[in-house]
Amino acid sequence: MPVPISEASAISPTMLAIEAQGLHKVFRGGWPTRRRKEALRGVAVAIPRGAIFGILGPNGAGKTTLLSILATLLLPDAGWARVLGLDVVRQARALRARVNLASGNASFLWALTAEEILHFYGRLYGLYGRGRHRKVQALLERCEIEPYRRVPYNELSTGLKQRLSLAKALLNDPEVLYLDEPTVGLDPDIAVRIREQIASLRRERGITIVLCTHYMREAEQLCDEVAFLREGRILARGSAAELKREIRTGDRIRVRLEGPVPALAGLPGVLEATAAEGVLECVVDDAVKRLDDLLGALREGGAVVRDVRVLEPDLEEVFLELAR
Amino acid sequence: MSWRAEAARYWAFVAKNAIMTRRSVFMLFEVLFWPCVWLVSVGLLTRFLELRQEMVAYVLVGVISMSIIQVCHLDVAFALLLDLWAKSMKHQFLAPIHQGHLLLGHWLMGVLRGIGVFALLAVFSAHAFGFDFLRAGVGPLALFLLGLFLNAAAIGVVVCILILQYGHRAEVAAWSLVSLMMLVCGIYYPVTLLPGAVRWLAELLPLTYFLEAFRAYYGFQPLYAHSLLKGYALTAAYLVGLLVLFQWGLNRARRTGLLLKLSE
Ligand SMILES: Nc1ncnc2c1ncn2[C@@H]1O[C@H](COP(=O)(O)OP(=O)(O)O)[C@@H](O)[C@H]1O
Ligand SMILES: [Mg+2]
Numbered sequence: 001m002p003v004p005i006s007e008a009s010a011i012s013p014t015m016l017a018i019e020a021q022g023l024h025k026v027f028r029g030g031w032p033t034r035r036r037k038e039a040l041r042g043v044a045v046a047i048p049r050g051a052i053f054g055i056l057g058p059n060g061a062g063k064t065t066l067l068s069i070l071a072t073l074l075l076p077d078a079g080w081a082r083v084l085g086l087d088v089v090r091q092a093r094a095l096r097a098r099v100n101l102a103s104g105n106a107s108f109l110w111a112l113t114a115e116e117i118l119h120f121y122g123r124l125y126g127l128y129g130r131g132r133h134r135k136v137q138a139l140l141e142r143c144e145i146e147p148y149r150r151v152p153y154n155e156l157s158t159g160l161k162q163r164l165s166l167a168k169a170l171l172n173d174p175e176v177l178y179l180d181e182p183t184v185g186l187d188p189d190i191a192v193r194i195r196e197q198i199a200s201l202r203r204e205r206g207i208t209i210v211l212c213t214h215y216m217r218e219a220e221q222l223c224d225e226v227a228f229l230r231e232g233r234i235l236a237r238g239s240a241a242e243l244k245r246e247i248r249t250g251d252r253i254r255v256r257l258e259g260p261v262p263a264l265a266g267l268p269g270v271l272e273a274t275a276a277e278g279v280l281e282c283v284v285d286d287a288v289k290r291l292d293d294l295l296g297a298l299r300e301g302g303a304v305v306r307d308v309r310v311l312e313p314d315l316e317e318v319f320l321e322l323a324r
Numbered sequence: 325m326s327w328r329a330e331a332a333r334y335w336a337f338v339a340k341n342a343i344m345t346r347r348s349v350f351m352l353f354e355v356l357f358w359p360c361v362w363l364v365s366v367g368l369l370t371r372f373l374e375l376r377q378e379m380v381a382y383v384l385v386g387v388i389s390m391s392i393i394q395v396c397h398l399d400v401a402f403a404l405l406l407d408l409w410a411k412s413m414k415h416q417f418l419a420p421i422h423q424g425h426l427l428l429g430h431w432l433m434g435v436l437r438g439i440g441v442f443a444l445l446a447v448f449s450a451h452a453f454g455f456d457f458l459r460a461g462v463g464p465l466a467l468f469l470l471g472l473f474l475n476a477a478a479i480g481v482v483v484c485i486l487i488l489q490y491g492h493r494a495e496v497a498a499w500s501l502v503s504l505m506m507l508v509c510g511i512y513y514p515v516t517l518l519p520g521a522v523r524w525l526a527e528l529l530p531l532t533y534f535l536e537a538f539r540a541y542y543g544f545q546p547l548y549a550h551s552l553l554k555g556y557a558l559t560a561a562y563l564v565g566l567l568v569l570f571q572w573g574l575n576r577a578r579r580t581g582l583l584l585k586l587s588e
Contacts, residue, residue: 075579096420105588107411111347123336124419126329
């Protein structure tokens with residue numbers, strides 16, 4: 001049951017950093033057969049200023065395509081998008097000065113050092129003289145690449161490359177920052193550091209961040225709001241809490257017990273119950289409402305309850321439910 | 325917008341190509357090794373054939389011109405070629421620059437490098453083969469070199485347009501286009517030797533006229549009147565057309581997604 005896309009009109013347009021309607025994109029690739037690939041099929045988003053907005057979805061869902069259109073790197077076939085009040089097609093150049101993008105699998109000129117790459121792109125953003133040197137120095141420190149400033153790009157580790165990509169994306173102090181899978185393929189400890197940096201960017205500077213990821217955890221941790229994208233369509237959007245509430249995957253109650261396991265099928269609100277090796281797993285419509293009845297039924301049936309845990313659904317389950 | 329910010333955008337590409345040259349053996353070879361090998365081998369050939377001094381000048385003008393064009397056009401082609409290889413294409417087009425920054429910036433580096441190559445080859449051939457590169461005077465020489473640089477810019481832009489259209493498949497254009505010009509424009513021989521259809525092609529290419537005009541100073545009767553003027557007029561027309569095509573190609577690459585495909 002897809003959740004309707006919440007009405008953008010509730011928020012005044014000036015408060016929106018990004019607004020898009022009916023975005024379509026078809027790629028025609030592969031010579032000579034000209035395969036057709038519909039990457040986006042009518043995507044609408046409304047992202048308030050200062051928000052971290054997550055675009056979630058499996059590989060090939062169209063996340064990068066959507067981000068590229070919003071970043072003026074790709075022209076949509078149909079629909080429109082405005083970022084910071086500027087049309088992404090007609091006012092692209094003015095927009096480019098105010099947004100930036102970092103992707104997890106970014107690539108830069110191999111022979112240039114980390115520092116040289118930042119100076120090169122810094123110049124492209126119109127930075128010059130001492131101002132540019134200060135900026136590059138600050139970003140090298142902020143993104144923790146200072147010790148590797150003189151290392152050529154192709155000798156940097158994946159984590160450092162990702163951090164360099166982030167540093168490059170901050171050169172122009174963007175008002176809107178696009179992050180395309182910023183932690184893909186990283187060791188967990190490094191991924192955590194990058195997530196901290198993303199969170200602090202919003203905290204310190206109020207940047208609007210659009211984050212594409214297929215790690216649900218990452219989105220849940222960082223984003224105010226997420227949209228589920230699959231096969232070029234947005235299936236649902238809202239805050240993680242809203243989505244969990246609206247798309248009831250049910251709460252999971254896990255009970256460790258001793259003695260016989262009574263049949264629970266008849267109990268109101270119990271959607272599913274499985275027992276194995278002294279652990280009973282119940283899916284109920286609402287844990288708060290049903291917990292007492294459930295425990296009562298167990299005791300009556302002669303079971304001794306040793307441990308009870310109520311597990312909230314995570315975004316992953318919400319997504320699986322949606323994708324069904 | 326401050327002029328220093330604007331200047332930084334042009335300079336970005338000059339600085340990038342300068343660093344890349346220092347870093348990569350490949351580029352150093354392109355700039356120093358091949359032009360020298362070519363000049364020495366052809367110079368010695370003229371000795372062996374016991375050519376008159378004017379003939380030696382005729383051939384060496386051709387060789388030096390081609391070296392300059394080869395080096396300079398490569399810098400312009402690097403506007404896309406380096407990023408094509410590194411798969412980093414999208415980042416420069418994400419920045420607030422226009423094609424002027426990109427192409428002019430790269431061309432500036434090409435001109436600097438071209439002047440370097442010219443100085444090297446001219447001085448060397450003066451010593452080794454008695455070639456008097458200043459015979460025409462400084463003014464005509466400068467006009468000739470400028471013509472070559474603009475020619476190189478045009479070829480470089482053609483390579484870029486092909487890359488925007490065909491991606492990796494266009495790489496070969498970077499080296500083969502210049503060689504084709506060598507065949508057609510009369511590097512070693514007057515274009516009158518060419519068969520009809522090919523000669524017609526030669527007359528469409530500005531390099532033919534620039535060579536004609538410059539060789540006139542070495543006692544060769546020009547085939548065409550106002551060669552220099554024709555050369556510049558043709559070059560200007562081509563450049564305008566090519567810049568329009570480049571912009572069109574870039575838009576097309578934004579539409580088809582090639583720009584993304586060439587990144588990451
Ligand atoms: N530049 C491109 N050219 C052709 N097809 C593309 C291009 N970019 C993406 N696609 C196709 O469009 C679909 C969506 O891709 P993408 O937006 O990259 O997905 P995601 O980022 O969610 O993994 C995929 O099937 C992909 O093969
Ligand atoms: Mg992607």
